[in-house]
Amino acid sequence: MDREEYTHPRCWAGHTRECSRQISREHIVSSSAFESELLTVSGLPFLDGETKEIPTERMATKALCTAHNTALSPLDDAVGDFCNVLREVERLRQERVKIPRVRKTHRFVLDGPAVERAVLKIALNLHRVLRKDTFPEWEMPSHVADTVLGRRDLPDGAGLATLTPVGVTLQNEDAGLVGFEPCEEPRYIVFRLRGHFTFVCTWDTPVTHLEDLVFEEETLGRGTAALFHLKRINVMQGKRDLRLSLDFDWSGEWNERAHRNVTGLRGRFPTARLTARKRKR
Numbered sequence: 001m002d003r004e005e006y007t008h009p010r011c012w013a014g015h016t017r018e019c020s021r022q023i024s025r026e027h028i029v030s031s032s033a034f035e036s037e038l039l040t041v042s043g044l045p046f047l048d049g050e051t052k053e054i055p056t057e058r059m060a061t062k063a064l065c066t067a068h069n070t071a072l073s074p075l076d077d078a079v080g081d082f083c084n085v086l087r088e089v090e091r092l093r094q095e096r097v098k099i100p101r102v103r104k105t106h107r108f109v110l111d112g113p114a115v116e117r118a119v120l121k122i123a124l125n126l127h128r129v130l131r132k133d134t135f136p137e138w139e140m141p142s143h144v145a146d147t148v149l150g151r152r153d154l155p156d157g158a159g160l161a162t163l164t165p166v167g168v169t170l171q172n173e174d175a176g177l178v179g180f181e182p183c184e185e186p187r188y189i190v191f192r193l194r195g196h197f198t199f200v201c202t203w204d205t206p207v208t209h210l211e212d213l214v215f216e217e218e219t220l221g222r223g224t225a226a227l228f229h230l231k232r233i234n235v236m237q238g239k240r241d242l243r244l245s246l247d248f249d250w251s252g253e254w255n256e257r258a259h260r261n262v263t264g265l266r267g268r269f270p271t272a273r274l275t276a277r278k279r280k281r
């Protein structure tokens with residue numbers, strides 16, 4: 001069946017000419033990432049330079065047609081899996097520090113490229129919200145959308161890196177923060193989950209080429225301190241190995257059936273109920 005070629009003027013994947021006629025309302029950060037209906041946010045035009053807790057529901061934009069939104073929904077699962085694994089690892093950590101000896105090793109393996117694409121999707125959504133006020137002269141390069149769509153790889157050394165030191169205690173709090181490098185032509189986006197878990201993601205620049213990494217007026221270190229395509233976070237209690245880890249598979253071969261301890265967490269933890277409430281304008 002031939003599909004009619006169509007570019008929706010508001011869809012950031014419009015250059016593929018595979019758009020539907022309808023635009024969808026898209027959450028800037030997948031709602032599965034958050035338990036509460038409030039999100040700590042800064043840097044958005046309507047916040048006037050303040051950091052505020054705003055309803056997650058308001059963190060939405062019309063930036064994808066319904067066809068592309070549906071096609072990219074597995075990336076929301078990747079973010080959801082990541083958040084669930086953080087919660088589960090923290091739950092097990094709290095259990096394990098109380099007992100002298102643990103028998104079973106738990107490894108929770110996430111789909112690295114999918115998480116990377118999901119963070120770039122957040123960058124594209126956020127750029128749509130900010131471009132008029134914050135980035136009047138700057139556009140995200142068009143190859144970023146192709147990477148999110150799974151059609152193109154990033155340049156060597158560019159992509160997702162973590163700034164969370166190995167062995168850090170994950171905080172059991174439900175805070176999320178997201179923002180671009182504070183300059184007119186940003187080279188990276190910072191995405192922080194659950195208080196402490198901080199990612200930086202570039203699209204052109206190799207992460208190690210970044211000098212000072214800044215976010216929310218906080219210096220996060222240099223690019224060389226970031227762990228590019230991190231493979232494992234081992235959870236420790238002091239020097240004691242709790243036999244608990246969060247892993248990333250970067251092979252592109254990750255599949256749901258091989259990682260039931262990850263997909264089995266879907267629906268286990270509460271998430272913000274975003275669609276249940278009627279929107280008021």
Ligand SMILES: [Zn+2]
Nearest residue numbers: 011019065068
């Ligand atoms: Zn589209």
